[in-house]
Amino acid sequence: MGAIVAEKLAKRFGNVHALEDVSFKVSKGExxxxxxxxxxxxxxxxxxxxxxxxxxxxxxxxxxxxxxxxPKAAQGLIGVVPDESNLYPELTGFDNLCxxxxxxxxxxxxxxxxxxELLRSLGLAEAASxxxxxxxxxxxxxxxxxxxIIHNPPILFLDEPTTGxxxxxxxxxxxxxxxxxxxGTTILLTTHYIEEAERLCSRIAFIASGKIIKTDTIENLIQxxxxxxxxxxxxxxxxxxxxxxxxxxxxxxxLSCPEDGRIRVESGEPIRAGVLVRYLEENxxxxxxxxxxxxxxxxxxxxxxxxxxxxxxxxxxxxxx
Amino acid sequence: xxxxxxxxNIILKDxxxxxxxxxxxxxxxxxxxxxxxxxxxxxxxxxxxxxxxLPGLMAISILFGTTSMLAVTVTFEKKxxxxxxxxxxxxxxxxxxxxxxxxxxxxxxxxxxxxVAMACFFFDLSRxxxxxxxxxxxxxxxxxxxxxxxIAVSVSEVFEAQTFSNFFxxxxxxxxxxxxxxxxxxxxxxxxxxxxxxxxxxDILHGxxxxxxxxxxxxxxxxxxxFCVFLFLWSYRNIKKxxxx
Numbered sequence: 001m002g003a004i005v006a007e008k009l010a011k012r013f014g015n016v017h018a019l020e021d022v023s024f025k026v027s028k029g030e031x032x033x034x035x036x037x038x039x040x041x042x043x044x045x046x047x048x049x050x051x052x053x054x055x056x057x058x059x060x061x062x063x064x065x066x067x068x069x070x071p072k073a074a075q076g077l078i079g080v081v082p083d084e085s086n087l088y089p090e091l092t093g094f095d096n097l098c099x100x101x102x103x104x105x106x107x108x109x110x111x112x113x114x115x116x117e118l119l120r121s122l123g124l125a126e127a128a129s130x131x132x133x134x135x136x137x138x139x140x141x142x143x144x145x146x147x148x149i150i151h152n153p154p155i156l157f158l159d160e161p162t163t164g165x166x167x168x169x170x171x172x173x174x175x176x177x178x179x180x181x182x183x184g185t186t187i188l189l190t191t192h193y194i195e196e197a198e199r200l201c202s203r204i205a206f207i208a209s210g211k212i213i214k215t216d217t218i219e220n221l222i223q224x225x226x227x228x229x230x231x232x233x234x235x236x237x238x239x240x241x242x243x244x245x246x247x248x249x250x251x252x253x254x255l256s257c258p259e260d261g262r263i264r265v266e267s268g269e270p271i272r273a274g275v276l277v278r279y280l281e282e283n284x285x286x287x288x289x290x291x292x293x294x295x296x297x298x299x300x301x302x303x304x305x306x307x308x309x310x311x312x313x314x315x316x317x318x319x320x321x
Numbered sequence: 322x323x324x325x326x327x328x329x330n331i332i333l334k335d336x337x338x339x340x341x342x343x344x345x346x347x348x349x350x351x352x353x354x355x356x357x358x359x360x361x362x363x364x365x366x367x368x369x370x371x372x373x374x375l376p377g378l379m380a381i382s383i384l385f386g387t388t389s390m391l392a393v394t395v396t397f398e399k400k401x402x403x404x405x406x407x408x409x410x411x412x413x414x415x416x417x418x419x420x421x422x423x424x425x426x427x428x429x430x431x432x433x434x435x436x437v438a439m440a441c442f443f444f445d446l447s448r449x450x451x452x453x454x455x456x457x458x459x460x461x462x463x464x465x466x467x468x469x470x471x472i473a474v475s476v477s478e479v480f481e482a483q484t485f486s487n488f489f490x491x492x493x494x495x496x497x498x499x500x501x502x503x504x505x506x507x508x509x510x511x512x513x514x515x516x517x518x519x520x521x522x523x524d525i526l527h528g529x530x531x532x533x534x535x536x537x538x539x540x541x542x543x544x545x546x547x548f549c550v551f552l553f554l555w556s557y558r559n560i561k562k563x564x565x566x
Binding site: 050051052053054071072075076078080082084086087088089090091095099100102103104105106107147 | 322323324326327329330331334337338401402403405406407408409410411412413414565
């Protein structure tokens, strides 16, 4: 029995297909990642799974409870951290947490002790009596996460948990997510940060334009790329290289130029760096660096989805601004 | 038990966050005071006419107090997405809506007694049928609050909530028989009076204060209750349809 099971989910908003035939299963205790650019359908999927939206077709099960037509049935088992910090600006951090705990029926003494514990563990104890509206972005995000786990849910949905916050806060949140998962919480995390998905998740689904393109463990996703040898050579000047002559000199290598002054070499066989460096220097180029590239999830994501990692990075920069 | 912990805490949170804020307390006092002063001067009937004015002042105080507060606070929470937090809680939607509206109902009832508190310093109000007036005040507060909820669910911006509220409130004030008897309205406008819940609430209050009701009080109560149920169910349907998409 999966902790979260989605079968053939579809959702349309007018003429836009937000989700098409989305199916996946998250096992108990797993940290499952949904990786895709903005507008890919990540938030729509979370909204449907948590009961904030209804699917046009498809079925949902949370902890074995069929929630397709009765989303309230499993809401006591889940915690949700939305992509926006949506607590009450006019309440203090402490009052916000106590209020959120009361929504899940916690008794007053439990609410108070749990709120104090979370504020302490997230480094917000000193800001507990300050109004949420006056918190910084990172503090707001941390308190929103605390509100999502105040009732100790066995299943947690995290929608873009580190988007738009500073590096230190993001790091602290990632540590918190890992800790929660280690303690047994099943987590579904959406992100457009490839490194975050790679660092945190055991399994990942690539989603783009409302469709799941690939789902697998990180090892399995990266494995095909590992079988390929990749080397990147950096030249001293942003000089143009004659690929035709270089390709004829090394017919077994696949050559590309990601940008001026950089050469990317790929091969199924081990690449001999010395030969390449000598060739380039004999042809008037000064080689600054030649290094082997270890395959990353980013390479796999780009290859599978066709979405350039640069586009994802731009989204990240935009969200930070 | 868990549901009622949530229910009670939603009411307490709304009280602290909205209804007991100094600007809203002052609005709840000044607004009925201003209406009282305005109609007292306008009526020209001196102190003798106050008992005729009181039902109208109470009803208007409730109508404006409840619709203004609820339409704005719910729209504000929906816009800021904090309402989603309530929708995600394991509470039945009907209970959640009752919790969100209870604060406004209490606020409306409290507003109704501002003109009464003023009047009781100058007049003997012992002849008023309070056993009839009190349930009427509660039902007017409930129906007006649910009207506010209906408005809040129909719009997406706070300013739209205010504009849309006035679309109902002002025709209601002039057509529900509070200040102008329905019999004296032009015949083609009269049917409009009967589509407003406040018409039936005002009739009960006129009956309780001056025995000047025009319909059987039992029928007024039944129709006012029916409006409450209809507005609640309509808002419930709208929330499911528009907010849980």
